[in-house]
Amino acid sequence: MESLVENEQNVRLGIFLFLLIFFGVLEFMIPLAKRQEKRLSQWFTNISITIIDTIAMRVVLPIIAVGVAKYAAENDIGLFNIVDIGYWPAFIMSLLLLDVLIYGQHVMMHKVPMFWRLHRMHHSELGLDVTTAVRFHPIEIIISMLIKMAFVYIMGIPVAALIVFEILLNGLALFNHSNIKLASGLENLLRKIFVTPEIHWIYHSEKPNETNSNYGFNLVIWDKMFGTYTDKPTLDYPTLRQGLPEFGFEKPVGLLELMVSPFKAYKVKDE
Incomplete structure (x- = not known):
């Protein structure tokens, strides 16, 4: 664990790049549905968003959640630093608590209109692929980090x-946004615990009742526990349409439009 902490950035970046390429290759081999956008255009937009998000984080926040965790540990701040329940119980409980925090934050992004304006950019993708996992507005990324930092501190x-949680979150987000069709036996096994592509694709459906379900990124238990789980989409995956009516379904939204979209009001476009 000490080695992991010391080499955190390199480990996280290495795993992220490996999984990005790995799932990207699998999308060619076993697609869940036919691609809706050209890969080069989609990857350019979403990787550009990632770069913008990274720059915004570095400019706005002097430290991030890992820095807060180190500060709290060094100064005996926070519940797990005050109450000694043992390292591994605290470790496992932390993973579960962080995951339910992300679930709750995700629900908030849908239910609060101001936050939905930020989050709807993520839903503007017309056809999911592995890079959709990083398609978030920089202001949403900053808000999410502030919430996480406060939680880590408390x-x-x-x-x-x-x-470890950040690695799992990034890795599973890349996985469940991917355009990958798993073998039915593997799908049925994994979805008992984890959010699979078939589960998360429902969340990206154009249908409001499906968009407002399956909020989990890692564990599927929270959606089942809080009544937000949808097991199957209304339409089959090859015909399931993704995106939002206000952005239209004919062509992908450009990078600049995505950046300014939270500050604009949209009318539902005629089909």
Whole structure:
């Protein structure tokens, strides 16, 4: 764990790039549905968004959640640093608590109109692929980080647990946004615990009742526990249409339009 903490950035970046390429290759081999956008255009837009998000984070926030976790540990701040329940119980509880935090934050992004203006950019993708996992507005990324930092500070989340969670979150987000068709046996096994592409694709459906379900990124238990789980889409995956009516379904939204979209009002476009 000490090695993981010391080499956090390199480990996270290495795993992210490996999984991005790995799932990108699988999308060619076993697609869940036919691609809706050209790969080069889609990857350019979404990777550009990632770069913008990274720059925005570095400019706005002097430290991020890992820095807060280190500070809390060094100064005995937060529940797990004050109440000694043992390292591994605190570690496992931290992973679960962080995951339910992300679930709750995700619900908030849908239910609060101001936050939905930011989050709807993520739903503007006309056809999911692995890069959709990083398609978030920089203001949403900053808000999400501030919420996570506050939670880490209050709970005293162990540094290593936070790093492991971030790796899992990024890896599973890449996985469940991917255009990958799993074998039915593997799908049925994984979806008992984790959010699979077939589960998360429902969340990106144009149908409001499906858009407002399946909020989980890692574990599927929270959607089932809080009554937001949808097991199957109304339409089959090859015909399931993704995106939002206000952005239209004919062509992908450009990078500049995505950046200014939270500050604009949209009318539902005629089909």
